Amino acid sequence: MRAPLHMMETQKTDWKIRCVIYDCDGVLFDSLEANTRLYNDLCALVGRGSLRQEEMEYVHTHTVFEAIRFIFGEENDWEKKALEILKQKQVDLKNYVEYLKMEPHLLQVLEELKEKGILRVINTNRTTSMKYIMERFNLGPYFEMVVTALDVKNPKPHPESIEKILEALKLEKAEAVFIGDSDVDQQTAKSSGVKFVAYKNKEIANDAYIEDHFDLLSLIFNHIDYRE
Numbered sequence: 001m002r003a004p005l006h007m008m009e010t011q012k013t014d015w016k017i018r019c020v021i022y023d024c025d026g027v028l029f030d031s032l033e034a035n036t037r038l039y040n041d042l043c044a045l046v047g048r049g050s051l052r053q054e055e056m057e058y059v060h061t062h063t064v065f066e067a068i069r070f071i072f073g074e075e076n077d078w079e080k081k082a083l084e085i086l087k088q089k090q091v092d093l094k095n096y097v098e099y100l101k102m103e104p105h106l107l108q109v110l111e112e113l114k115e116k117g118i119l120r121v122i123n124t125n126r127t128t129s130m131k132y133i134m135e136r137f138n139l140g141p142y143f144e145m146v147v148t149a150l151d152v153k154n155p156k157p158h159p160e161s162i163e164k165i166l167e168a169l170k171l172e173k174a175e176a177v178f179i180g181d182s183d184v185d186q187q188t189a190k191s192s193g194v195k196f197v198a199y200k201n202k203e204i205a206n207d208a209y210i211e212d213h214f215d216l217l218s219l220i221f222n223h224i225d226y227r228e
Contacts, residue, residue, distance in 0.1 A: 024124035026181035034099035094132040162192035
């Protein structure tokens with residue numbers, strides 16, 4: 001069998017992992033279309049143009065409230081109007097869940113992790129929309145814990161979310177790995193002292209890099225290639 005694809009030399013380690021922590025957007029799901037539709041609809045109702053590139057990149061990794069402030073400005077009429085639109089559900093977050101696209105092989109890998117006794121956790125800067133995602137894709141059985149921006153005082157990249165997970169599951173830092181696709185995720189792992197696996201983003205890779213969820217199994221179980 002050939003060596004695993006898309007993997008870095010630095011990941012040839014003797015990691016003793018008991019828990020895999022996943023970011024949501026860009027790791028569990030391709031959320032580009034969902035986020036684009038959501039914030040462009042919000043922009044239209046507020047009365048400004050569509051998202052610029054830097055805004056698209058920002059909303060992908062931050063909470064909805066941080067994103068609104070970034071797009072519309074701080075404490076002005078646009079921001080207040082956008083927040084009111086969300087409050088009145090003129091733009092309802094759950095209506096955009098249908099545009100999420102699950103990443104390939106995710107469920108198979110989550111099942112394999114469970115069989116191996118590995119805990120599975122979601123750590124996301126999403127807020128109320130996460131419960132709709134869990135329901136629509138029936139993810140409840142696949143994760144032991146879900147932490148959103150509503151569950152902490154300080155969302156990612158602050159270490160609070162990771163610290164909350166480690167404490168709740170009685171884990172040491174060395175026993176957890178965080179999989180993310182953004183600078184925010186990388187900073188979260190660094191600030192909390194856990195290992196970081198970059199997903200489909202070589203620019204932020206330090207401990208390891210994977211292109212496919214199957215590669216995670218090769219990484220933590222030291223197998224050659226789960227796809228063959």
